[in-house]
Amino acid sequence: MVYKIILGIGLTITIIAGLSFPMVEIPRFWYEMPIVPGLEDKARIIFFHVPTAWVSVIAFISSLYFGIKYLRNSEYTNDIKSVTAASLGFLFCILATITGAIWAKFSWGTYWNWDPRQTSIFILLLIYGAYFALRSSIENEEKKATLSAVYSIIAGLTVPFFIFIMPRIVASLHPDPIINPQAKIHMNPTMLIIFLLSLIGFTGIYIWMFTLKVKFSILNYSKKMKEQE
Amino acid sequence: MEFLQNNSLYIVLIITIICWLGIFIYLLNLDKKIKKLEKDIKNN
Numbered sequence: 001m002v003y004k005i006i007l008g009i010g011l012t013i014t015i016i017a018g019l020s021f022p023m024v025e026i027p028r029f030w031y032e033m034p035i036v037p038g039l040e041d042k043a044r045i046i047f048f049h050v051p052t053a054w055v056s057v058i059a060f061i062s063s064l065y066f067g068i069k070y071l072r073n074s075e076y077t078n079d080i081k082s083v084t085a086a087s088l089g090f091l092f093c094i095l096a097t098i099t100g101a102i103w104a105k106f107s108w109g110t111y112w113n114w115d116p117r118q119t120s121i122f123i124l125l126l127i128y129g130a131y132f133a134l135r136s137s138i139e140n141e142e143k144k145a146t147l148s149a150v151y152s153i154i155a156g157l158t159v160p161f162f163i164f165i166m167p168r169i170v171a172s173l174h175p176d177p178i179i180n181p182q183a184k185i186h187m188n189p190t191m192l193i194i195f196l197l198s199l200i201g202f203t204g205i206y207i208w209m210f211t212l213k214v215k216f217s218i219l220n221y222s223k224k225m226k227e228q229e
Numbered sequence: 230m231e232f233l234q235n236n237s238l239y240i241v242l243i244i245t246i247i248c249w250l251g252i253f254i255y256l257l258n259l260d261k262k263i264k265k266l267e268k269d270i271k272n273n
Contacts, residue, residue: 018241045244049244216259216262227273
């Protein structure tokens with residue numbers, strides 16, 4: 001419970017700071033952030049859009065992890081965890097796509113222009129969309145869990161390629177702040193702290209949503225099993 | 230649109246609200262499912 005309260009307060013502070021701390025030419029006070037040329041206030045999207053993409057990567061990778069665990073011990077809870085992680089990853093992937101598209105409208109002039117980032121996130125959405133289609137097409141529970149575990153492993157392996165590698169191979173207009181050595185956004189400590197707090201906060205929210213959904217699914221599953229008996 | 234172009238802080242506000250709405254709708258949905266499960270368990 002304490003962790004959830006800290007999470008709530010932390011995220012609230014992060015949102016307030018991310019939206020209201022002034023951006024100035026040369027930051028003098030601890031609460032000031034540097035202006036990002038060409039982006040101005042739009043640079044603040046980094047505090048909200050990047051964490052959604054980050055969470056979707058964590059979720060897809062954990063889906064892969066639980067998929068492997070399921071294949072090793074055939075424990076149904078691992079299947080539940082794997083599918084929950086994939087569904088949350090899909091949700092955050094959609095959020096990253098929508099928020100990115102809105103930002104693109106005001107920075108690039110159009111919602112969608114098949115930038116490498118947009119293309120790769122679109123392909124990821126298709127891959128995981130197919131994962132859910134696969135799950136809903138199989139009736140036998142065991143077969144469904146095994147096949148989707150294998151699929152989640154294959155799909156999870158493509159995630160680093162689409163998120164980290166492909167956008168760097170092809171020329172992109174997307175600003176890559178911390179990961180790129182030729183960073184287009186230079187963050188000062190204030191910006192970096194808010195950004196990291198946001199990453200931690202979103203990850204915490206993800207873990208919270210994940211545990212809630214897993215608890216629900218396990219209860220639902222045991223109820224179904226009891227009914228069958 | 231022109232207002233948003235001149236006041237880009239509001240674009241970030243919209244983006245924040247979309248993130249929040251996504252999480253909120255997910256939780257609302259989950260809440261509905263849990264309530265249904267509770268009801269089913271009680272009835273049985």
